[in-house]
């Protein structure tokens with residue numbers, strides 16, 4: 275009846291009149307709120323997908339790549355009734371095609387999605403006060419109990435996908451737990467208690483005026499379980515992991531954007547931070563505080579892989595990284611854990627290590643006797659008490675001096691896992707050989723790890739700088755030692 279130009283206005287007028295007399299009110303919960311993802315949308319989706327609350331006849335059924343389970347959802351433009359404390363509400367999943375001419379700085383998804391909540395006007399305050407909070411809580415419980423944590427990566431650099439996300443995710447299925455982690459049980463207990471205190475400490479953090487976040491620095495030689503510890507933390511708390519590849523981030527604002535797009539209840543990880551960027555030189559040539567790409571390891575990667583370095587525009591500054599971990603922007607979400615790992619703690623800037631940024635420094639050491647007992651139990655299925663006391667004593671005597679990493683020890687055990695006696699015997703022989711070698715080479719003569727590593731580096735430099743006969747012989751000695759080590763392995 276109406277001419278096209280009046281059609282839109284008349285429909286709007288009709289709805290206005292209709293809503294005035296209707297006893298219902300409506301709330302639109304869109305997937306994307308301006309530029310940000312709407313957390314409430316995700317929570318509602320999860321809440322409705324839990325099989326208990328789903329009673330609809332038409333459901334969407336999905337299974338993500340590598341996921342272990344199916345996910346139910348409301349089919350497009352379908353609706354469902356939910357009951358909360360005796361109050362009925364209606365949820366509708368509204369999916370419409372985005373208009374082609376919509377202008378945006380970044381690509382938007384083809385579809386506009388959202389949920390519409392219909393409630394009675396008289397229930398409005400009750401629903402707004404309690405129901406939505408209940409949904410948020412239920413959704414986080416469902417996520418926590420869900421086996422599939424997510425592992426996010428920023429391998430695309432800072433560029434956004436069609437939904438405005440800079441992160442790509444895959445289901446996180448690392449089986450490492452605190453039970454499988456070989457380390458001193460007291461230290462393990464301390465870390466677990468600290469994590470629980472953090473997860474349950476919302477009111478404490480609020481009361482003390484601190485951002486609800488905590489930083490852990492895991493340091494130690496390669497193969498001592500730093501990455502395994504991160505996986506164990508995520509599995510213990512049920513958190514997602516954001517594995518931040520710093521070398522892919524071009525500048526501080528990109529770093530900030532990545533941080534803004536992380537969700538709460540997550541662990542933000544920067545592995546091998548000393549290799550990603552050089553944190554030793556706080557001042558560069560022009561005097562500004564900046565972090566340049568590390569010469570030795572990283573530059574070679576830039577050339578090989580065409581990543582971003584100084585030449586490729588990697589301008590993350592130390593202050594950017596410091597703000598990322600404990601600055602105004604670091605608290606733009608809540609309940610987040612920062613974990614940095616490094617093999618060389620001495621290379622890190624003290625500002626990065628201070629409490630508030632890295633609250634707990636955890637040294638992942640070579641395998642100790644208590645850790646060895648855990649490995650024996652996990653790999654061979656035998657408790658320490660099942661082994662002969664004399665063998666246990668022998669193992670205890672050599673394990674500290676041998677300075678083998680849990681990774682090396684587990685390799686010996688994996689090889690012989692079907693024959694317990696042989697495995698223990700071979701392990702003892704390996705430990706003994708290593709211990710003898712260490713004693714011979716003076717590794718244990720009162721030197722700490724840092725001194726040793728500095729000495730090693732110094733030696734390497736000298737060997738490279740000049741080719742004096744004395745240093746050649748040193749190199750030969752090193753080669754012999756390496757060969758011996760290889761044989762033992």
Ligand SMILES: Nc1ncnc2c1ncn2[C@@H]1O[C@H](COP(=O)(O)OP(=O)(O)OP(=O)(O)O)[C@@H](O)[C@H]1O
Pocket residue numbers: 454455456457494495496497498499500501502503617638679680681682684
């Ligand atoms: N403390 C440990 N407990 C149990 N397994 C361990 C432990 N440390 C190492 N491993 C085993 O050794 C392998 C390497 O461990 P992981 O990757 O956690 O070491 P890392 O300290 O992160 O090494 P890097 O410094 O090279 O990254 C894993 O497969 C893991 O199973």
Ligand SMILES: [Mg+2]
Pocket residue numbers: 500501502545615
């Ligand atoms: Mg690692």
